[in-house]
Amino acid sequence: MLVPDEIAGPSLLADLPSQEHLRRTQISLSILIPVFNERHLVAASIARVLSLKSNLISRLELIVVDDCSTDGSRELLQQIAGADPRVRLYRHAQNQGKGSALRTAISHAHGDVCIVHDADMEYNPADIPGLLVPFIEEGADAVFGSRYLSAPYRRVLMHRHTRINKLLTKISNWFTDLDLSDLETCYKAIKTPLLKSIPIRSNDFRFEVEIAFKLAKRRARVFEVPIRYLPRTYEEGKKIRTKDGILAIASMLRHWIIDDIYQNDQYGANMLVDLQYARRFNNWMADTIRPYVGDRVLEIGAGIGALTNQFIPRDLYVASDVNADYLNYLNSYSIGKPYLRILELDAMNPEHFGRLKERFDTVLMINVLEHLSEADLAMQNLHAALERQGRAIVLVPQDQGLYGSLDQALDHKVRYSAEQLQNCMERAGFKVEYMLDFNRVSRPAWYLNGKVLRRRHLSPVQIKILELMMPAVRRIDRLLPWNGTSLIAIGRKE
Numbered sequence: 001m002l003v004p005d006e007i008a009g010p011s012l013l014a015d016l017p018s019q020e021h022l023r024r025t026q027i028s029l030s031i032l033i034p035v036f037n038e039r040h041l042v043a044a045s046i047a048r049v050l051s052l053k054s055n056l057i058s059r060l061e062l063i064v065v066d067d068c069s070t071d072g073s074r075e076l077l078q079q080i081a082g083a084d085p086r087v088r089l090y091r092h093a094q095n096q097g098k099g100s101a102l103r104t105a106i107s108h109a110h111g112d113v114c115i116v117h118d119a120d121m122e123y124n125p126a127d128i129p130g131l132l133v134p135f136i137e138e139g140a141d142a143v144f145g146s147r148y149l150s151a152p153y154r155r156v157l158m159h160r161h162t163r164i165n166k167l168l169t170k171i172s173n174w175f176t177d178l179d180l181s182d183l184e185t186c187y188k189a190i191k192t193p194l195l196k197s198i199p200i201r202s203n204d205f206r207f208e209v210e211i212a213f214k215l216a217k218r219r220a221r222v223f224e225v226p227i228r229y230l231p232r233t234y235e236e237g238k239k240i241r242t243k244d245g246i247l248a249i250a251s252m253l254r255h256w257i258i259d260d261i262y263q264n265d266q267y268g269a270n271m272l273v274d275l276q277y278a279r280r281f282n283n284w285m286a287d288t289i290r291p292y293v294g295d296r297v298l299e300i301g302a303g304i305g306a307l308t309n310q311f312i313p314r315d316l317y318v319a320s321d322v323n324a325d326y327l328n329y330l331n332s333y334s335i336g337k338p339y340l341r342i343l344e345l346d347a348m349n350p351e352h353f354g355r356l357k358e359r360f361d362t363v364l365m366i367n368v369l370e371h372l373s374e375a376d377l378a379m380q381n382l383h384a385a386l387e388r389q390g391r392a393i394v395l396v397p398q399d400q401g402l403y404g405s406l407d408q409a410l411d412h413k414v415r416y417s418a419e420q421l422q423n424c425m426e427r428a429g430f431k432v433e434y435m436l437d438f439n440r441v442s443r444p445a446w447y448l449n450g451k452v453l454r455r456r457h458l459s460p461v462q463i464k465i466l467e468l469m470m471p472a473v474r475r476i477d478r479l480l481p482w483n484g485t486s487l488i489a490i491g492r493k494e
Helices: 042-050 073-083 098-107 125-138 159-176 192-196 207-217 242-257 269-276 279-292 324-333 350-356 375-385 405-409 418-427 443-452 460-479
Strands: 027-035 057-066 087-091 113-116 142-146 188-191 222-226 296-300 316-321 340-344 360-366 386-397 430-438 486-493
Touching (some): 027 098, 042 057, 042 125, 057 073, 057 098, 098 113, 098 192, 098 207, 113 192, 125 222, 159 207, 188 192, 188 207, 192 324, 207 242, 279 360, 279 386, 279 430, 279 460, 279 486, 350 375, 360 375, 375 386, 375 418, 386 430, 405 443, 418 430, 418 486
Parallel strands (some): 057 087, 142 222, 296 360, 360 386
Antiparallel strands (some): 142 188, 386 486
16 A cells, blocks of 8 residues: 555654653662661661762662561661661561562562662662663663673672573573573662562562563563672672572573463453463464555554564554553564554543544554443544544454353453444444454363353463464364354444
């Protein structure tokens, strides 16, 4: 499809926000400090953090979690917190470990970015401003401070300890496909909304592995910055031991296999992400609707971009959602893609569509309509966003007889029949050109899980089996004698 120059040119994008407009020049910073029996170092360590000065930091807060210290650290921390309002102190009644302390600290963080700082003196807070630069200049989601990247100088470290760290990093890189140089670094700076949306299960030093693996699975933009490091010996109180390295490898296997990367929320994110990471399934879906997709596309409910990355680049592609976690990911994903714009867009809010009137030749609404209480209003908004002869491509779950516990977990209001979907689109002014059955093969499994077993989550094993069988599934699906699990309608605006 040819697009006139005056439509396809910069004016088409000028009034739509890009990631460039979202970048900050300053960052409010939450420093997370877990403490356990560090009476001789914690006061000096916190004092160094409080003396931190940088034009990049707009506000500084220290969230200190005393993990049931018994050596007098608690009393020192109470004095420090009482003397400086930037320090907030929380205490565990039982010693639980670094990961647990950080989980508590994360829940109380309010800054734009969180960074972990140990209570000892091994890391220098003067390096923290350097970790903030990639957030401002590159739109980073996370920045790791590396003890091994080249720098003007570095302290010569303990050889065996360094070899073990590098071995763990190499094993981690193989599983995550991140090319990190220092997995076990303390200095991990992460955007706070992203960090809060990740479930942290580890109570001990396995936090380092867990967060790296989950950032990788969330496809976060991770950067590294060289930092200084002053190691202490075991005689001086170093807590990590050889067994922690063994536990780290076991943790890598666990987090490689299990996709536990989103907190439970009202959007059913855990199950949706399982489906969106089913790459071959999404390729099949995209190939099915690809012939009907034009050059100027609005996608409603883009999620983590499982379909977005199938259809870009385009003259204009606007990916939208209402989930803040998904929008944060999409904004990072849009960096370096001038044709891609990200919007928070409620399909039932006509005001959100005011500046989008008649700008698109295609609107995609995939697995969204069934969530909405006012489907007719949403369809009218889609109609308004399309130019004349533009197409709406709508995919919904099919057949109310299949409605069960899985639909309830996903907050589906209804499963549609072909007649219901066609009537909904025609009431908004669309002429339905095609109605396609999609995904017949999964109907028996959906019935078994949702109607018979009353499960509220799809089995990851079932999803992986479907992925492995996908080449055969695509060939036989149309031959199966029942309706598909989903229904795809293609309607044209007349």
